[in-house]
Amino acid sequence: MTKIVTGSQEFFKGINQVQFEGLESDNPLAFRWYEADRIVAGKTMNEHFKFACSYWHSFNGNGSDPFGGPTHFFPWETKTDPIERAKDKMDAAFEFITKMQMPYYCFHDVDVVDYGNDVAENERRLNILVEYAKQKQKDSGVKLLWGTANLFSHSRYMNGAATNPDFHVLAHGAAQVKAAIDATIALGGENYVFWGGREGYMSLLNTNMKREQEHLARFLHTAKDYARKQGFNGTFFIEPKPCEPSKHQYDYDAATVKGFLQQYDLLADFKLNLEVNHATLAGHTFQHELQVAVDNNLLGSIDANRGDYQNGWDTDQFPNDINELTESLLIILEGGGLQGGGVNFDAKIRRNSTDSKDLFYAHVGGMDIFARALLTADAILTKSDYKKVRSDRYRSFDDAHGEAFENGKLSLEELRDIAVQMGEPASISGRQEYLENLINRYI
Known part of the structure; x- marks a missing residue:
């Protein structure tokens, strides 16, 4: 059993550690399907999934959308000092993660602590929180699945980071990536992710696409070389997405990224981190993207979520479609599993889900649906004439x-x-x- 780790105060009061209780349980805060040590297809469920909590949606997502302000007001966001506020947030994060018995977490640099416009000050803040996280990880046994840098939210990145037409902006992006890689290494992160949130264009009228993609490749090589020199032996992941916020992003889908990595000699160090909602935005099923990755030996990790089929944007809802996940697990199992990565819940509770228990319900349901899909897919592969x-x-x-x-x-x-x-x-x-x-x- 994972040890619950709290800070100076308990943020999720009255919620005990989530346990496996089986199919007879009616407890909404218990697992009915996910049994971490149960062996399926030669590995434990824990080894198959390496479930990770996304730091950003779970502890920074405040419920705001383009049409309205925040609806989630966190008790760990009350202090004015950015370092103390970040420590409270980390206390809350590790309390939640350990109560959920999740083995991993993932973060962007700016999720961990608020950034300003001073590179050296940002690095100082991040280093303080890295030391704080080291102790949290030691006390809990929770690990870092991967780290990354947010190169899309700040106004300086309105035209991208690695693909920005202004070299000055690219240099700022590189500074962030260096600090995020350093933090990932210091925390024993097993992988590092690049998501090109604005690495694309809004209009070809003002874009030199060939030059921008060459800059992106050079940027990735430079970051990869630095990490390797610092002793990082993990895998780098690219997370495809076709659009939103850009009109067109250069990491459009799995096949596009495969061609890019091959063209620019990056295949040896990079694999894919695939997301359900990004696949559907590209006009594909998640199963299609998984199959492309498996067929090209590029399936590294996945982000677990879903979209709303009546909306045309990235709604990042928690997964709940057993048919879709069963078909996905068939591909993952036949493909030999995830290579280095895990299942990160890049999903957020809804704007009107305002109780602290809602975050637990969402993750319990997500972990259970994956476990049920795994058991179903394994049974299909071993007992039916599917193959x-x-x-x-x-x-x-x-x-x-x-x-x-x-x-x-x-x-x-x-x-x-x-x-x-x-x-x-x-x-x-x-x-x-x-x-x-x-x-x-x-x-």
Whole structure:
């Protein structure tokens, strides 16, 4: 059992540590499916998921939106001194994380402590909180899954950071990344993430796209080289997103990022951190993005959330679709699992969810739905004919002419002659409805 870690005050009073109670439980603050040490497909659930709490949404997200101000007023945000206020927030964060028994957390630099416009002062503040976090991690056993720098919120980054047309702005972005990498290393972070929130364009009329992408590649190489020199052995992740806030972002989707990494010789050090809501904004399913990553050996980590299909923006709601997650876990399991990363709940409670328990309900539900999907996907892979149905669909490539084609032994002329010889092909069913029913049968 994880030890609960609190500060000088308890922020989530009356809430005990969340435990596994099984399917018979009616306790909304207990796990019904997630059993950390239960072995599924050769690994514990804890090892499969490495669940992480996102520092930003959970402890900074105040419920505001483009149409209204804050609705969440946190008791850890009352002090005026930025360092003391940040320590209170970290006390609250580790109290929540340990009460949830989550093994990891993730942060942006500005989530941990408020930044101003002075680079040296920002670094001083972050270093103080890093030392504070070291003790929290030691006391709790909670680890840092990954760190990152927020290069999109400050007004200086209105035209991007690494892709900004002003070198002065790029240098400020580099200073932030250096400090965030240093903090990640100091806290034993297992990975480091780059999300290009504004690395893109609003209009091609004023954009040199080729030059900006070259600058982005040079920036990533420079950051990677620095981290390696400092002894960082973890993986760097790129998190694709097609738009919002930019009209078009250079890390549009998994396939686009794969091409970028390949073109600029970054594949050896970088993998993908995929997000459900970003996939749907790109016009894809999350399953599609996962499959692209698996097929290219790039599936590093995932952000767990969902969008609202009636809204066209990134709503970052907690996951609750068992069918979608089961299909996703099928791909992740067959692909060998996440490479270095975990499942980070990049999700926020709703604007009108104002009780302290709401944050717990959201994470309990998210962890349970992933556990249920894992059990379902494993059962499908081990007990059903799911894999056989798919492999049989391609069996004509397993021998004879099909195998010769795959091995590059047939010319176009030979393919033409085979078509004449064999005549019109018979229709072969894709059996989509059968497979959809199969998923539901095992849920």
